[in-house]
Amino acid sequence: GENVEQHPSTLSVQEGDSAVIKCTYSDSASNYFPWYKQELGKGPQLIIDIRSNVGEKKDQRIAVTLNKTAKHFSLHITETQPEDSAVYFCAAIPTGGGNKLTFGTGTQLKVEL
């Protein structure tokens, strides 16, 4: 089955700096890669996703890049703000996997003033 590794487990940045979170996946057949943000006391919320036929996708301050050859994808947050502080999860779905998400272990992002 699919295995998703995520790094770093914790990340602390100054407000206004950029943050990068990286994930690798094992199943070369995976073709959908969403990112979820989980705030304290809440469920995960989708913030951006990318499909395997695209190398990069951007939505305002958030961007995701995908390298299918290396089997890794990354989340980039620019101009970080305190409200970006949360746990971020990457995930992957292999072909034929329906909508069964395999999640990474999460990154606790702290944006300091």
Add this chain to the structure above:
Amino acid sequence: DSGVTQTPKHLITATGQRVTLRCSPRSGDLSVYWYQQSLDQGLQFLIQYYNGEERAKGNILERFSAQQFPDLHSELNLSSLELGDSALYFCASSPMTGLGEKLFFGSGTQLSVL
């Protein structure tokens, strides 16, 4: 607010007991998913239902079972509870069951087995 409602928010019980977690999906969503979140295992997919039928199964224990009712709400039943079952249980929903559909998560049920 995701539109997915989970009850109860907190549940404290003893080993060996049985509990039922309830989930109401977003209006119109036909798919319901159950996930378990624990510190050592992260977010693990348990099971998916689509329009009342089981659609996909993950690492769900035999002591656990789920169902989706005609009104599309779902229940996750956990029996013969063990200390290791203590976790946050999330329900999510999506309109259909296609690849890459956006999942909307509820706020979870925190289960503590003492």
